[in-house]
Structures are given as C-alpha cells and as structure tokens.
Amino acid sequence: MSNVFMGMPTLPVFGMGNLHIEEPFPAAAHRELGNTQMRANLRHATHTIRDKRLKVVAELPDWEELRDAGSATKNHVMANLPALLEEFEKNFTARGGTIHWARDAHEANKIVADLIREQGTTEVVKVKSMATQEIGLNEYLEERGISAFETDLAELIVQLGHDKPSHILVPAIHKNRTEVRDIFLKEMPNVDPDLTDEPRKLAMAARAHLRRKFLSAKVAVSGANFALADSGTLAVVESEGNGRMCLTLPETLITVMGIEKLLPGKEDLEVFMQLLPRSSTGERMNPYTSLWTGVTEGDGPQNVHLILLDNGRTAALADKYGRTALNCIRCSACMNVCPVYERTGGHAYGSTYPGPIGAILSPLLTGIKSEENSSLPYASSLCGACYDACPVKINIPEILVHLRGEDVDSKRGAKKLPSQMDLMMKGASWAFSSGKHLALLEKGLPLGKLAAGRDKKIKALPGIAAGWTQSRDMLAPPTQSFRDWWKKDHTPVAPTHKQEN
C-alpha cells in the first residue's frame, strides 16, 4: 500500500481525465441540438428503455423499499468508507490479490501501464469500464504503444468509429444500425464485405472479431460494479458474456475501480442486483454476473490486481450536500428520463458521465471552480424526473441547486464588473424582500404596455432575457396588480356553497 491515508484532512485532490467539458454547456448543446439524426436515434432509444424500465419496476411491490434500502446502504458505506476500504484491502490481499492506491487519473494509468509492461505484452482486452474511461486509460496506453481492445459490443462500435461514448450504459446510443454496419465495414479487419444491418449479422461479425482477441490476450483490464468488503470479492454485471471472457481467460487481470463502489457484504448484493438491472436495461436480471475473490490456483487469472481510484472522490465526499452523488451505481436511469439529455445527447456534457448524474458528478469530482464544468449544474430545468428514476434516491435536483450556489459564491468578488444576471438577482432580491418594495414596483406595470405591440405581446426582450423571446412571446402585463385590486376593489362574495369547517 502506498502512503495515501483515506480520511486524512488534507486539501482535496480534484479529479482529472475525461471529466471536463471543453466548452460551456449551452454552446455544446447548441451544436448537438443541430444533429437531427442523433436526436431521432436518442429519442427512440431513451423512450424504449424508459418504457421497459417502468414496466419491470411496476412488477415489484416493494420497489420503494428497495430504493430506500439501497440508499441507506450507500449512505452507510460513504460514512464508513475508510474502515470498509481497509477491510476490503485486508481480505482481497489475503486471497492472493494485489491492491494499488491511485490518487488521480495519472497515477492509476501509470500503475496499469507498468503492470501490462511487466507481462511483456502490448495487447490487452477490456471489459466495459467507466473508471478506465474516466481516467482516459485507452489513450494513455496507446501513447505508450499498448493496444486496448474494447470487448463490449457498443464500446467496440464507439472505439472502431473513433468516437466517444455518449451514454454510460449504451455508449453507442447515438448510432443506428446502418451507421454501425458502415463502421464495421470500414474498420473491422476480415469483415464480410456483404454485411447487412441485421442485428444478428452485426453481432456475429463482432463475435468473430472478438473471439480472436480473447484467445490471444494475456492481460485483461476491467472495472467493477461492486466490491464486497467482508470477503474481498469483486463483481461485474453485464449482458453479453464478453466481460466474463475477459475476466476468466487471460493470465493477468487488472481492475480499476472508484473507491465508492464498496458494499459491506454479499447480503447487500441482493438489493443492488434487483435495483441495477431493472433501472438500467429494464430487465429483471442481467444475463451475466461475475464474482471473483482473489486467485484460485489453476483456474482463471493467476495474477490479480486492483487499483483503487480516488480522482476527486474524497473531495466529493467532503461536500456535505453533494456527497450522495457518490451513491450512484451507474445505471443510467436518470439520463434515460432526462428531457435535456434526450435533446442534447451525451457528448454535450463533455465528461465520461453525461446526463443529470454527470451534471453533478463531474463538477463535484473536478471542483466547481473548474471553469467550463461550472456550466454543468445549470444544464437542467430541475424537472425532477431523474430523482424519481434514481434507484438509490440521489436527490439530483437538490444537488444541482447546491452546486449552482457554490458556483455563484465562488465567483463573488472575483469579477471586476457584476454580470447582467448578478444585477438582475440583486435587483429582484430588493424587490422581493418586502411587500412594500414589490407594491412600489407594480405601480410601473402599465409601462409594460409600452413595450408591447398592438397585439399586446412583447416579441423582443433585451440582454439576457433575449433568450426568452427567441421562441416565445411575452404577454403585456396587466394594468393593475392583484395586490392593488385587493386593497381597492375587493369585497368578499357571499358564499354560495357553505362549508362546515
């Protein structure tokens, strides 16, 4: 174990890697909104998964209790993380595994690259992993002459297409099958030139391609969905079985996992194995669940490593109002129901983590002061659909609002001139902090008529309000406020329907 002591009160180390948006969200969203094919693909896919999820969730009479249990377990884990990590380390090591601690993306990448080099190979197979995407492992390895082959079908499509994932569960959600066929024809070695876009044909082509990789790879890299502290066991949940091939065939298995993925023990899996598949793919159970505990002589990988990744998680844990974002089990239910995600797609969020959870997790991991990521908490209308869908009840809208507050506070006094929004909020604070102030302002309501046209509609507003009149009219205000009417003209009407109470 290196000299990183969890819970040590040092300055937080913020995350790095694929966690940053490259341009402010509104600009990225503007660009993505123009991609009508992507929007159509996404609408179709999210609505399909959404409906499937609702159906299977409704089958469980105790769904709400399961959500409560999942949430409570995760809260318990976060409150006791240092002790659980130590327990896990002890058990994992006792069963022949090796633990490495990585403070950030760079440290984690270096550990993985060194371990691969020790095996004398330049090719590894990978099972889909959010953690390795977060740290940009594939790119890091490529720069050092090591090829990492993604084996998850959707991940493979994205990799062959020189693209980025846009969804945490369905990385190629933005592609339709014709686009997938074109990618295979162009990029997959030894592919049948008569390949059609029939799903089965596409899957068979990928299978033949991957089988060659599985049988020759000496090293595999994986993520983990869960880690059980009381036994030192790791778990991966998947749909295709390609992950299981990675986890069992190669001699060396290197897993990279965020420190928040712990569960106290195997009995906790019962809850999460109900919550996760139903929330993510809308299935009662995922087809493949692999659990492994250290090394078993003569069976499976004989050289087993785990890199425990911080990369901003301790910093997120230190945020009293934001820390429950770490409860996330990466099911993607929030993005499938999000009206913003549905229209902009995952690329607009910049980070490995798109959608509502990304809008809170990315800035929590990188720190809200990270320039462009400060636009992410505003990428929501706060409709609350994500909170309703979250299997572990992360109150995403409340954390979004909290992070907006952190953002505004972090900029206070730092700017030479207040922004239009600052001035508007200051003015409105004065107006809304007293009935007398508001009454005084309302005396100006008749002036609103001047701004309106003959049809009593305002069609262009100045400054930041111009965004409103981009697609909406504003009705001219009335000449008398309610307050004024109440004071001058209100006389109670006689009851027509008397009530007892």
Added chain:
Amino acid sequence: MKIALFATCIVDAMYPQTARATVKILERLGHEVVFPSGQACCGQMHINSGYMDEALPVVTNHVEAFEAEAYDVAVAPSGSCVASVKHQHPVLAERCGDSALKARAEAVGAKTFELSQLLVDVLGVTDAAEQLGSHFPHKITYHPSCHGMRSLRLGDRQLDLLKSVGGIEVADLPEADQCCGFGGTFSMKNADVSSAMLEDKTNNVKSTGASLCSGGDASCLMHIGGGLSRTKSAATTLHFAEILASTLDEPVSVTGQVFVGKGGK
C-alpha cells in the same frame, strides 16, 4: 376557515386574475380569505439560480409576512412556489446557518398548501360543478407541472377537479409528464434546449385540438402560452383556478379563438 392567500410574485404582477379566481372559489365556499400584505415572493428564482445570499432576505420576508397574520392554512395557486416554501426554505436557512429561521420556515411550510391540495384534501371538494358551480363549456387539455407532480405529489387532483367542471371537455395531452422546458432562468441560460423542449410541448398541445391548455403553475403556462403565441397557434393557456371560478352567471373571459367543448357533464 381563515385562509391566507399567497398570491406569488408572478401571479400578483402578471396574472392577477388567477389570484382573484382563487379568492372567488374560497369565498364561494364560505371561507374568509386574508392577504398578508408583507408577502412578495418565495425566492425560488434566486435559489434555483444559485444566488443564495440574495435569496435569504426574500425567504426571511416570506416567513415574516406569513407569521404576521393569524390564519388556519395558507394557499397558493402554484405548485412550484409551494414546493419552494415547503422544501427549499428550510434547506436554504440551514445552508445559511440560521437554525431558528429553519424552524420558522418549516412551521410556515407545514401550513401552506397548493390550491388543489387544499380543495381536495382539506376542503373536500371533488365535484367542481356541484360544489363550486363551475361551468366552462370548452375543450381543454392539461399540463401537470413538474413541481406539482414530483415535489408535491399532487397526482390527479388538478385534473380530476377540471374534469368535474360543468360543460368541459378534457383531451389527454400526449407526453403530459414531460417538462415544458421553462425551469426559471434555465429558459434564458440554456435557451436552445428550453426551446426544443417547448416545441415538443406546444406540438403536443396542438395535437389535441383543444383551445386551451390548463395547469397549475403560472410560470409554466406563461412559457407554453408564449410558445403557442409565437407559433401563431389559436390555442392559449389558462390556470385551472380560473376554470374552476368560471360559472354560468359569471363565465371567465377567454381571449383568442375558442373551440366549444362537447360537454362532459
């Protein structure tokens, strides 16, 4: 019962007829309505935009204004403002380290109801035609606003009340539970995404053939109405309180083209 009206800033200044309709309904039922004059706004816009320091005096003012008057319950014709009073005020007070204000805000929040909540749960109104004399012979559709639906769990209270109005025809709104894209300053900061959401909402409203889209939040209705107006639709928006307040003797005046409903009752 003595009922304190929280008109909300947007209704007070922009849609006074919605507050007047609320008063009318409650007085018709024989209740005394009071208007705490110190009230201004719930501060939701400030809180949701991250301006917590600026929100604090607004929230403090709301708590003080509603402590100043004696009443049994408070009511507002707006789900999002009630959700703010009930859920956001205590959280903000805690964030600002004012535990006394938090307790006071919780006390005010506990007595505050959204209009349909008050009508159905407290006053036992389930048949608007019968109990309020409501009559509105038009074809409408209904948008359940996000905060009413998700923060307050209003369920079908507003919709059921509307369906019980005399002469009305209520058409189902496709994808009704989808956000209209208003989101306060979201509509300015992320105007493109907001517009895309609004476009789907207004297209769904138009697809029903209804002359009006009703709902329980003036802000969402302003947004949807603004989009309908910009796309030259004949349809417009109207708060459900105004529909409930409409009677045969005193029909609510509806601007724009109105399609006559088939009549539910």
